[in-house]
Amino acid sequence: xxxxxHPLAPDWQVQQWFNTPAPLTLxxxxxxxxxxxxxxxxxxxxxxxxxxxxxxxxxxxxxxxxAVIGLHTVFEHPDVMTPAALQAFLHEYxxxxxxxxxxxxxxxxxxxxxxxxxxxxxxxxxLIDRQGRVRQQHFGxxxxxxxxxxxxALLNEAPVAAGEASPFAGCTDDGCATPEPAGAAR
Amino acid sequence: xxxxxHPLAPDWQVQQWFNTPAPLTLxxxxxxxxxxxxxxxxxxxxxxxxxxxxxxxxxxxxxxxxAVIGLHTVFEHPDVMTPAALQAFLHEYxxxxxxxxxxxxxxxxxxxxxxxxxxxxxxxxxLIDRQGRVRQQHFGxxxxxxxxxxxxALLNEAPVAAGEASPFAGCTDDGCATPEPAGAAR
Amino acid sequence: xxxxxHPLAPDWQVQQWFNTPAPLTLxxxxxxxxxxxxxxxxxxxxxxxxxxxxxxxxxxxxxxxxAVIGLHTVFEHPDVMTPAALQAFLHEYxxxxxxxxxxxxxxxxxxxxxxxxxxxxxxxxxLIDRQGRVRQQHFGxxxxxxxxxxxxALLNEAPVAAGEASPFAGCTDDGCATPEPAGAAR
Amino acid sequence: xxxxxHPLAPDWQVQQWFNTPAPLTLxxxxxxxxxxxxxxxxxxxxxxxxxxxxxxxxxxxxxxxxAVIGLHTVFEHPDVMTPAALQAFLHEYxxxxxxxxxxxxxxxxxxxxxxxxxxxxxxxxxLIDRQGRVRQQHFGxxxxxxxxxxxxALLNEAPVAAGEASPFAGCTDDGCATPEPAGAAR
Numbered sequence: 001x002x003x004x005x006h007p008l009a010p011d012w013q014v015q016q017w018f019n020t021p022a023p024l025t026l027x028x029x030x031x032x033x034x035x036x037x038x039x040x041x042x043x044x045x046x047x048x049x050x051x052x053x054x055x056x057x058x059x060x061x062x063x064x065x066x067a068v069i070g071l072h073t074v075f076e077h078p079d080v081m082t083p084a085a086l087q088a089f090l091h092e093y094x095x096x097x098x099x100x101x102x103x104x105x106x107x108x109x110x111x112x113x114x115x116x117x118x119x120x121x122x123x124x125x126x127l128i129d130r131q132g133r134v135r136q137q138h139f140g141x142x143x144x145x146x147x148x149x150x151x152x153a154l155l156n157e158a159p160v161a162a163g164e165a166s167p168f169a170g171c172t173d174d175g176c177a178t179p180e181p182a183g184a185a186r
Numbered sequence: 187x188x189x190x191x192h193p194l195a196p197d198w199q200v201q202q203w204f205n206t207p208a209p210l211t212l213x214x215x216x217x218x219x220x221x222x223x224x225x226x227x228x229x230x231x232x233x234x235x236x237x238x239x240x241x242x243x244x245x246x247x248x249x250x251x252x253a254v255i256g257l258h259t260v261f262e263h264p265d266v267m268t269p270a271a272l273q274a275f276l277h278e279y280x281x282x283x284x285x286x287x288x289x290x291x292x293x294x295x296x297x298x299x300x301x302x303x304x305x306x307x308x309x310x311x312x313l314i315d316r317q318g319r320v321r322q323q324h325f326g327x328x329x330x331x332x333x334x335x336x337x338x339a340l341l342n343e344a345p346v347a348a349g350e351a352s353p354f355a356g357c358t359d360d361g362c363a364t365p366e367p368a369g370a371a372r
Numbered sequence: 373x374x375x376x377x378h379p380l381a382p383d384w385q386v387q388q389w390f391n392t393p394a395p396l397t398l399x400x401x402x403x404x405x406x407x408x409x410x411x412x413x414x415x416x417x418x419x420x421x422x423x424x425x426x427x428x429x430x431x432x433x434x435x436x437x438x439a440v441i442g443l444h445t446v447f448e449h450p451d452v453m454t455p456a457a458l459q460a461f462l463h464e465y466x467x468x469x470x471x472x473x474x475x476x477x478x479x480x481x482x483x484x485x486x487x488x489x490x491x492x493x494x495x496x497x498x499l500i501d502r503q504g505r506v507r508q509q510h511f512g513x514x515x516x517x518x519x520x521x522x523x524x525a526l527l528n529e530a531p532v533a534a535g536e537a538s539p540f541a542g543c544t545d546d547g548c549a550t551p552e553p554a555g556a557a558r
Numbered sequence: 559x560x561x562x563x564h565p566l567a568p569d570w571q572v573q574q575w576f577n578t579p580a581p582l583t584l585x586x587x588x589x590x591x592x593x594x595x596x597x598x599x600x601x602x603x604x605x606x607x608x609x610x611x612x613x614x615x616x617x618x619x620x621x622x623x624x625a626v627i628g629l630h631t632v633f634e635h636p637d638v639m640t641p642a643a644l645q646a647f648l649h650e651y652x653x654x655x656x657x658x659x660x661x662x663x664x665x666x667x668x669x670x671x672x673x674x675x676x677x678x679x680x681x682x683x684x685l686i687d688r689q690g691r692v693r694q695q696h697f698g699x700x701x702x703x704x705x706x707x708x709x710x711a712l713l714n715e716a717p718v719a720a721g722e723a724s725p726f727a728g729c730t731d732d733g734c735a736t737p738e739p740a741g742a743a744r
Binding site: 056057060061143144145146147148149150151152153154155156157 | 428429432433515516517518519520521522523524525526527528529
C-alpha cells in the first residue's frame with residue numbers, strides 16, 4: 001500500500017465519446033487501475049507505439065481490473081483532426097476501447113484535459129490508481145516491461161473497500177483528518 | 187531487355203500535388219523506373235507497411251534511376267480524407283516524395299487513376315519501367331526482397347536499346363512508326 | 373501481501389558458474405525478486421526471445437531489487453553444449469548476468485535443477501519472490517507486459533524485515549506455527 | 559549483360575558438407591545465381607540477421623535460378639564450433655540449405671575459403687553470377703531491398719548470350735581460347 005500523498009486525477013472534460021454507450025467519468029471507474037492514452041490521430045508516435053501498446057494492455061488485463069481509455073488531445077491541425085475524422089480513424093484502426101475527445105479550450109491550442117494534466121505532448125500515458133490518483137505520467141515511449149511493472153504494482157494495491165477508513169483519512173486521539181486536503185474539494 | 191508486350195501505364199489524373207514544385211507526368215519521368223505507391227491516409231496497412239517501404243525505396247535508390255511517387259486514392263471516408271487532411275498527414279509523417287491526389291470520379295467512390303489502373307484497394311504498389319509500361323502491380327504487402335528483385339531487374343533493362351526502334355517510337359528517314367502495335371490503340 | 377501458501381524454490385544444483393565471482397544460492401539472494409532464465413545455447417527460442425527478455429529485465433530494474441540469473445539446462449546435444457561452448461556463447465552474446473550450468477543427472481537427459489523445478493523445456497522463466505518462493509513459471513514465450521506486471525506485483529510485496537514476524541509464522545491463542553511446514557526444513 | 563571484367567569466384571575448400579547428398583562445387587552450380595552466406599554458429603549477427611535473410615532468399619526464389627549455400631567459416635572458438643556442434647545447430651535452427659565447413663588453414667585462424675575470398679568477418683554475403691564470377695561481397699548487414707535489387711539484376715543477365723563467346727570459353731573452328739585473360743591463370 002502506497003501511503004505517499006498523490007494528487008487526485010483532474011476530471012476529464014470531454015466533448016464527445018466514442019466506443020462507449022455512456023460518458024465515462026473518473027468516479028465511475030473508481031476501484032480500477034486506469035490507463036489513459038492521450039493521442040492525436042495524425043501523430044506518428046501515437047499510431048506506431050502509443051495506441052498499439054494501449055491495445056496490448058486492453059487485451060492483457062481483465063476489464064474489471066484495468067480500464068484503458070483513449071483521449072484525443074488535439075493541439076495541432078484541429079481543422080482536419082475533427083471528431084468525424086477521429087471516428088473514421090477509430091473504425092479503420094479498430095480501436096477497441098472508449099475514446100473521448102478532449103474539450104477545446106476557449107483560447108490557445110491545448111485542450112482542457114490536456115492542460116489540466118499538464119501533458120507535454122502526445123502520446124502521453126497516464127496511470128491512475130484504484131483510488132483515482134495520478135501515479136505515473138509518461139510523455140513519449142515507455143517499454144512494455146516498465147509499464148507492466150507499474151501496472152502490476154498498482155494492481156497489487158488494495159482498493160479502498162466500502163465502509164473502510166480511507167488511508168488518507170485517519171482518526172487519532174487528536175481528531176479526524178479529511179481524506180483529502182480541503183482545497184481539493186470536488 | 188524484356189520484349190514481351192506490356193501495356194503503357196495510363197496517365198495520372200491528379201487533382202492536386204504535394205512535395206513537388208510542378209505537376210508530374212509519366213512522360214516527364216520516362217527513362218526512370220517508377221514506384222507508384224497508392225494509399226489512403228487512414229488505411230492502417232498503408233501507414234504501417236506501404237508508405238514505410240516506399241520511403242525505404244526512396245532512400246535506397248538514386249533519384250535519377252528510381253522515382254517514388256505517392257498517389258492518394260481515397261475511396262472511403264472522403265469527407266475526412268481531404269487534401270487539407272492529407273497535407274497535415276504528409277507533414278506529420280515526413281513523407282519525402284511527391285504525392286498526388288487522385289481525381290474523384292463523377293460517379294462512384296473509386297477515383298479516376300485508381301480506376302484506370304484497375305487497383306483492388308490500398309496499399310497498391312505499381313512498378314512502371316523505363317519505357318513507361320506497367321510491369322508489376324501488387325495489392326497488399328510485398329516483401330522488400332521480392333520488390334528489390336523486381337526493381338533490380340527493371341533497372342537492369344536498357345531504357346531503349348541502341349539501334350532499336352523505340353516502342354514510343356518515332357520518326358526516321360523512312361517515315362513515322364506508331365509507338366505501339368496498332369492493335370493496342372487506347 | 374500474498375499470504376497464499378507457495379512452495380519454497382528448490383535449491384540450485386550448479387556444476388559451474390560464469391559471470392560471478394562466487395557461486396550464487398537462493399538464501400544469498402533472499403529479499404530480492406529473482407528472475408531465473410533457464411535456457412540452452414542452441415535453442416532458437418531462447419536466443420531470439422528468452423535471453424533478450426532477460427537482458428531487458430536486467431537493464432530495467434535495479435540490481436538491489438531484481439536478480440536475473442541464467443541457468444544452462446542442457447537436455448539435448450550435451451556433447452556440443454559443454455561448459456566450454458557455453459563460455460564462448462556467453463562471451464559472443466555479451467550476456468551480462470550470472471549463469472550457472474545445471475548439474476547433469478546420474479541417469480536421463482534432464483539435469484538436476486530442471487528436474488527439481490519440473491520444467492517442461494527451454495526457455496523457462498521462473499519468478500521467485502523476496503521470500504524465496506516460486507510464484508510463477510512460464511515455459512515458452514511470455515510478453516513483456518505480463519512479465520512486467522508479475523514483477524511489479526512481486527516488487528510491491530514487503531520482504532520479511534529482520535525481527536519481524538514472518539507472514540507464515542503466526543501465533544494465536546492456540547500456539548505458534550512454524551513459518552514453513554516442518555517437512556520443508558532446509 | 560555485364561561485360562565488365564569480374565574475377566571468377568575461387569573454388570570452395572570444404573571439409574564436410576551438411577544438408578546435401580553430394581559435395582557442391584562452383585562448376586556444378588554454373589548458370590544459377592549463388593548466394594553464399596558465410597557465418598559462424600556463435601556469431602550473434604549471423605544468427606539474428608545473416609542466416610534469417612539467407613532463409614528468406616531460399617524461400618523467395620526458385621531453386622533453378624538461385625542457389626543459397628551456407629559456409630561455416632570458423633575463425634574464433636574452433637574448439638567449440640566443431641562440425642558436430644554445427645550439425646546440432648543446423649538441426650535446431652532448421653537451416654534448409656546446404657552448408658559446407660570451411661577447411662581450416664595449416665596456419666592461422668582464418669580458414670581456407672574465407673581467406674581466398676578475402677572476407678573481413680562474419681556474416682559475409684557473397685553474390686556469384688550465372689557465369690561463376692564474384693559480383694558483390696558484403697560484410698555485416700545488407701537490407702533486403704538492396705540485396706533483392708542486386709539479385710534481380712543478376713537474374714536478369716543471360717547466362718551466356720547467344721552467339722557470343724562464353725567467357726569460360728571454349729573451342730571453335732579456329733582453336734581453343736583460354737577461358738580467362740592469360741594473366742588471370744589460376
